Amino acid sequence: MRKKYVRYLPALVCLPLQAAAPLGLFEGHGDVGTVLHAGSVEYSASQRSYTVAGSGENMWFAADAFQFVWKKVSGDATLTADISFVGSGGNPHRKAVLMMRQSLEADSAYADVALHGEGLTSLQAREEEGAATHEVQSAMSAPRRLRIARRGNYFYIWLSGKGEPLHLAGGSMRVSLQDPFYVGIGVCSHDKDAVEKAVFSNVDLTMGAAPAGRPQLYSTLETVTVASTDARVVYVAPERIAAPNWTRDGASLIFNRQGRLERLRAVGGEPERIDTGSAVGCDNNHGLSPDGDLLAFSAEDGIYTVPLAGGAPKQIIKGPGLHWHGWSPDGKTVVYSAQSGGRRDIYAVSAAGGQEMRLTRPGSLNDGPEFSPDGRYIYFHSDQSGSLQIWRMHPDGSAPEQITSGEFNNCFPHPSPDGKQLVFLSYPGDAPQVPRDDDVMLRVMSLNDEKVKVLAKLVGGQGTIDAPSWSPDSRRLAFVSYQWIQ
Numbered sequence: 001m002r003k004k005y006v007r008y009l010p011a012l013v014c015l016p017l018q019a020a021a022p023l024g025l026f027e028g029h030g031d032v033g034t035v036l037h038a039g040s041v042e043y044s045a046s047q048r049s050y051t052v053a054g055s056g057e058n059m060w061f062a063a064d065a066f067q068f069v070w071k072k073v074s075g076d077a078t079l080t081a082d083i084s085f086v087g088s089g090g091n092p093h094r095k096a097v098l099m100m101r102q103s104l105e106a107d108s109a110y111a112d113v114a115l116h117g118e119g120l121t122s123l124q125a126r127e128e129e130g131a132a133t134h135e136v137q138s139a140m141s142a143p144r145r146l147r148i149a150r151r152g153n154y155f156y157i158w159l160s161g162k163g164e165p166l167h168l169a170g171g172s173m174r175v176s177l178q179d180p181f182y183v184g185i186g187v188c189s190h191d192k193d194a195v196e197k198a199v200f201s202n203v204d205l206t207m208g209a210a211p212a213g214r215p216q217l218y219s220t221l222e223t224v225t226v227a228s229t230d231a232r233v234v235y236v237a238p239e240r241i242a243a244p245n246w247t248r249d250g251a252s253l254i255f256n257r258q259g260r261l262e263r264l265r266a267v268g269g270e271p272e273r274i275d276t277g278s279a280v281g282c283d284n285n286h287g288l289s290p291d292g293d294l295l296a297f298s299a300e301d302g303i304y305t306v307p308l309a310g311g312a313p314k315q316i317i318k319g320p321g322l323h324w325h326g327w328s329p330d331g332k333t334v335v336y337s338a339q340s341g342g343r344r345d346i347y348a349v350s351a352a353g354g355q356e357m358r359l360t361r362p363g364s365l366n367d368g369p370e371f372s373p374d375g376r377y378i379y380f381h382s383d384q385s386g387s388l389q390i391w392r393m394h395p396d397g398s399a400p401e402q403i404t405s406g407e408f409n410n411c412f413p414h415p416s417p418d419g420k421q422l423v424f425l426s427y428p429g430d431a432p433q434v435p436r437d438d439d440v441m442l443r444v445m446s447l448n449d450e451k452v453k454v455l456a457k458l459v460g461g462q463g464t465i466d467a468p469s470w471s472p473d474s475r476r477l478a479f480v481s482y483q484w485i486q
Helices: none
Strands: 006-008 014-016 028-032 040-044 049-054 066-073 077-085 095-101 110-116 121-126 133-137 145-151 154-160 167-174 181-188 196-207 216-225 231-237 242-246 252-257 260-265 286-288 294-299 302-307 314-318 323-327 333-340 343-350 366-371 378-382 389-393 409-415 421-427 438-446 452-460 476-485
Touching (some): 049 181, 154 476, 181 196, 242 286, 242 476, 314 343, 389 409
Antiparallel strands (some): 028 066, 066 181, 095 110, 154 167, 216 231, 252 260, 286 294
16 A cells, blocks of 8 residues: 655654644645655734745656645635745745645646746646656746636646736646645745745635636747657737747747737747738748748738748739648748648649649648658648548659558648657547647657657647747747637
8 A cells, every 4th residue: 555645754754644723725734755854834814824844855757745735625726826935045946836736645646836946937737646747837937926727627827926917827737637636835945955935925715617708718839848848938818829930040930810920039028020011811821941031821812922021922822722831941842732622632833933733632631731851751631541640742742651540630740850750739539620729739759760759738729830830959849729718
């Protein structure tokens, strides 16, 4: 039998958790995991504050060590507090957290909003017992007030600075906690030999979903590091944005909003509109030429290019419903999809304009074409085998072969610039149609051994990675997740 929630004192004597009273909103407290110095909590009813002292080596990887003040609950929940560390110095990675946790075991599944000593603030989660912890870093540093909200299987982060209202700080994480679970506050010193303190004031715990009303759509532009699968918020918009891709120097991201293309620094900030002149109604299909000088995009009446800085558009091919998707490595050819007999097929045309060439046979859904970096293949998604899967063919359309299979539909393939990996969007279900604002995954395949791993689980689909989305160094991906918030 596994040893249940215990706390470890300096002599390493194991004692059962003892509930403390009074604890205001909470029911009990104690040390989760192995700590050398017992934690504590002091509650001030008059100040509505908790001073929590905690030790512990870390709250990361597959196990945690920290002081936790908790209440057992069920259903949707929202926990909000002002947080400040006591004293200066200490480990810059020490953490004060708002947490929802399945159990009091060290390796429990959980989600939290963590304020670090250095000001970094992130939404962190361990998806299941014993799994590795991952995070979505907020673009805001050292907030004054923090909130974590559970809505079904999704967890959200809200932040504000001094004197500001709380705002959605972007991103979400999917963790399936079973009722009942633990909600509370905690502190980890990130140094097994030290004890750190943080004050949680104006603490508010609300149970149940938000009042009925029309939900607000938020879009979060994120980047994810492939090696670690940790993400970072770049930009949050209270409306729909879509389809980010990188400039060739890796300094900026280009995305679509309300039929216009915008550019934003990859480290965040405010976006600026790219002038596309008379070419309007831009959709989610756009990307830069291999030399980075031209931006190709689909508009209402065809496919165009403009200089990266914007300017007078040049039409490559005319016609409604043409979806640009990729450049050939030499910059001489573009590939796109178009309606064909009620479905879609893939075409190629000279980047200078001219006669188009159909590359796929009619009768199936064929879409999302993109060249491999060496020019040997065009990757695309197709339902010709029944479900929507990733395929590839030679640049003349010959020798099509299926790349993915299994229980998920897969679409929007993007090979990495170094040619070693392929990212795509995956989702369950029988219908091959790409979903919109539904549970999806970003998955990446090693083209050397065809092994696949999950990069992120999110609400998305159309708009998430429609455009080429790799950073130039093949280390990161850009994508958009969506949040419907009441």
